[in-house]
Amino acid sequence: NAGVIQTPRHKVTGKGQEATLWCEPISGHSAVFWYRQTIVQGLEFLTYFRNQAPIDDSGMPKERFSAQMPNQSHSTLKIQSTQPQDSAVYLCASSPRTGQDTQYFGPGTRLLVL
């Protein structure tokens, strides 16, 4: 079975440009999570969806970050006007129905903002 798929694996943008990151969760999983990983901050929660509905976006920087899940097979994380401090590995994870379940992480998208 395919795991969580994330594209692109690497992205380089110039300061002020837009970046869109894609995630395809494991088929049948109802929850999709986005995390960000940096050396300084470690793993930080950004946002999550359950059955495509946004549930918690408390970790999202408010002004430039947005996430959507238009259908059960993919989610997007969009960063407008990227800044150097947005450089990080963005990880998508999915899990089955309950909160006790394991979250399965994708390979991540490494974003570098120059």
Next chain:
Amino acid sequence: GDSVTQTEGLVTLTEGLPVMLNCTYQTIYSNPFLFWYVQHLNESPRLLLKSFTDNKRTEHQGFHATLHKSSSSFHLQKSSAQLSDSALYYCALSDYVVGYNQGKLIFGQGTKLSIKP
């Protein structure tokens, strides 16, 4: 709010010696869900252990941990370190509440474990 604190930074051990990585947590919920994730170089995090039951030891791949609600701890242990155990280890707390939400993970700052021959 919820938080997780781990053994800080880098832990370097000689192969064959025991491993113990500390994890303590803070939460207002009486039934916390705790996880250990391991991340090897150039890979994504994957689950190593999880526990929801107080004072019950859980084991996987030679590692074990016991959730102690009395001390808010979930320390990771292994009796004999192997070179392949070198990785980044994250302790995480889920904010899952039955019937309420799916449970995002609140991670500790991570502990890098380096095993030397």
